[in-house]
């Protein structure tokens with residue numbers, strides 16, 4: 001990264017400070033072992049809300065609690081095993097509860113995409129997904145920020161639950177969305193959209209824009225863009241956590257390019273839009289969900305006042 005990064009902002013946004021000792025999630029997970037044990041194995045915790053947006057929050061929170069329990073149970077000695085177990089536990093929980101409480105709805109998740117690729121007549125074929133003809137599709141990422149989930153002390157990982165409906169009048173037809181950040185004890189969702197972030201002091205004084213970017217693989221394009229407009233990169237994991245940082249005002253923008261899928265952004269984009277923030281592809285075009293090809297490789301989420309300046313700068317750097 002060419003420019004200095006904002007450690008304090010990043011730490012605040014991910015709910016983690018370098019001087020912290022121990023794992024906040026362990027404390028959290030220990031507070032109610034029996035509840036979490038029940039949630040890990042999909043135990044009955046009552047009837048969920050009927051309203052879709054509240055249901056999305058309920059579901060994301062439940063998967064988040066299951067992930068905390070997996071961390072508590074396995075520890076951090078084998079990061080690969082921890083990632084796999086977390087992915088599996090959260091995916092199974094989401095799948096089970098969606099089948100139970102929204103049986104008529106379709107689901108788009110990473111695991112299902114793998115299942116769509118099959119051998120047909122000796123050819124490796126991608127099957128047409130049922131969801132393309134469905135009117136209601138849940139777009140879920142059971143564990144976003146998988147790498148960070150496997151690192152002790154890090155809280156920048158999330159569960160994404162979004163609902164796309166064919167007849168929705170909401171932006172991008174995202175009728176509901178929830179992003180649970182269980183290690184931060186925080187969930188943002190469209191059932192109660194967060195207030196629009198306050199204008200940062202730096203904006204009034206012409207200070208540097210803070211752009212949230214991947215901590216492990218920021219695209220060269222984003223680094224060049226930041227250098228061009230004198231922005232500071234705020235490194236953190238998880239697309240959901242980065243968009244949540246824009247929602248809370250801990251970052252001014254999230255810019256990503258180079259690869260991603262619908263599930264990485266649907267839920268946080270639903271919440272950001274409900275909050276009144278700008279969200280689009282980096283060329284300014286519309287984000288589209290429930291497409292035949294779920295690749296959605298780039299996006300920008302930022303305050304509305306910043307969008308014209310950022311999109312103009314992005315034009316100069318389109319990969």
Ligand SMILES: Nc1ncnc2c1ncn2[C@@H]1O[C@H](COP(=O)(O)O)[C@@H](OP(=O)(O)O)[C@H]1O
Nearest residue numbers: 143144145146214217237238239258259260264
């Ligand atoms: N170039 C790329 N291609 C595909 N997916 C990418 C990507 N860059 C980031 N992502 C995905 O976007 C999410 C956030 O990444 P990051 O934390 O690096 O910003 C991660 O989701 P998962 O953790 O669900 O796999 C990651 O896999």
Ligand SMILES: [Mg+2]
Nearest residue numbers: 141144145264
């Ligand atoms: Mg993801």
